Amino acid sequence: MRMSREEVEAIASKLNYRHRDGTVVAVVQDARNGLVLMVGFMNRDAVVLTLTTGYVHFWSLSRRRIWMKGETSGHRLRVQSVYVDCDLDAILVKVVPEGPVCHTGHLTCFYRRIVDGNVWDYELGLKRGLERD
Amino acid sequence: MRMSREEVEAIASKLNYRHRDGTVVAVVQDARNGLVLMVGFMNRDAVVLTLTTGYVHFWSLSRRRIWMKGETSGHRLRVQSVYVDCDLDAILVKVVPEGPVCHTGHLTCFYRRIVDGNVWDYELGLKRGLERD
Numbered sequence: 001m002r003m004s005r006e007e008v009e010a011i012a013s014k015l016n017y018r019h020r021d022g023t024v025v026a027v028v029q030d031a032r033n034g035l036v037l038m039v040g041f042m043n044r045d046a047v048v049l050t051l052t053t054g055y056v057h058f059w060s061l062s063r064r065r066i067w068m069k070g071e072t073s074g075h076r077l078r079v080q081s082v083y084v085d086c087d088l089d090a091i092l093v094k095v096v097p098e099g100p101v102c103h104t105g106h107l108t109c110f111y112r113r114i115v116d117g118n119v120w121d122y123e124l125g126l127k128r129g130l131e132r133d
Numbered sequence: 134m135r136m137s138r139e140e141v142e143a144i145a146s147k148l149n150y151r152h153r154d155g156t157v158v159a160v161v162q163d164a165r166n167g168l169v170l171m172v173g174f175m176n177r178d179a180v181v182l183t184l185t186t187g188y189v190h191f192w193s194l195s196r197r198r199i200w201m202k203g204e205t206s207g208h209r210l211r212v213q214s215v216y217v218d219c220d221l222d223a224i225l226v227k228v229v230p231e232g233p234v235c236h237t238g239h240l241t242c243f244y245r246r247i248v249d250g251n252v253w254d255y256e257l258g259l260k261r262g263l264e265r266d
Binding site: 003004006007008010011014016019020025027029033034035036038039051081082083084085086087088090091092102103104106109110111112113114115116117119122130131132133 | 147149162236252
């Protein structure tokens with residue numbers, strides 16, 4: 001999915017960038033199987049870049065800069081379709097990932113499931129602690 | 134899914150409430166069909182309430198209070214499973230909704246798809262403007 005700069009600007013101008021640093025929430029979902037892959041934030045420039053290049057870009061709240069997912073790892077997220085929510089402050093991007101999405105090597109950043117007070121790595125079926133990777 | 138208060142407190146204490154008002158991002162997905170339904174924010178109390186009651190609670194950034202989704206409409210979100218992301222600042226809640234999720238009556242808040250610079254109501258196949266509902 002790629003759109004012209006004019007089309008993209010018209011859409012980007014409508015969103016409500018009400019979150020930190022002037023962003024919308026961006027949920028990324030695997031277009032093939034429905035797996036929710038990660039969540040990030042996009043400012044207006046990141047929205048424009050995502051729609052014009054066809055690859056997901058975010059605004060990094062910690063580094064305070066635009067980044068293309070996969071710019072280092074090569075595991076880019078190719079955009080297949082984009083949805084906006086009712087109050088225009090969140091978007092849903094369905095993608096085809098070009099590699100594992102999580103920096104841990106998992107297919108999704110949401111790879112740990114909470115079960116009865118324990119945390120399970122649902123891809124591997126292992127019981128784990130709840131520590132940051 | 135309901136857990137004991139002790140189990141829930143242990144998990145809630147591990148999350149990184151780094152977003153506005155001390156919140157994590159919460160993505161809500163339909164457990165039956167993978168549809169992404171809505172996005173919200175949860176502070177620690179909302180996480181605890183969600184896990185102990187088995188119904189999704191959020192922190193409202195605009196009203197600055199806890200609310201249970203469906204407290205007015207009756208369209209509650211029954212929790213089926215919960216996942217945490219790699220850096221512990223986002224959770225994914227798979228639910229069975231007890232009614233349409235969006236206040237517009239749509240099944241999901243992400244009911245508008247961007248197609249070549251236009252916006253389509255993908256549930257109804259209608260071309261629409263991109264205005265807030």
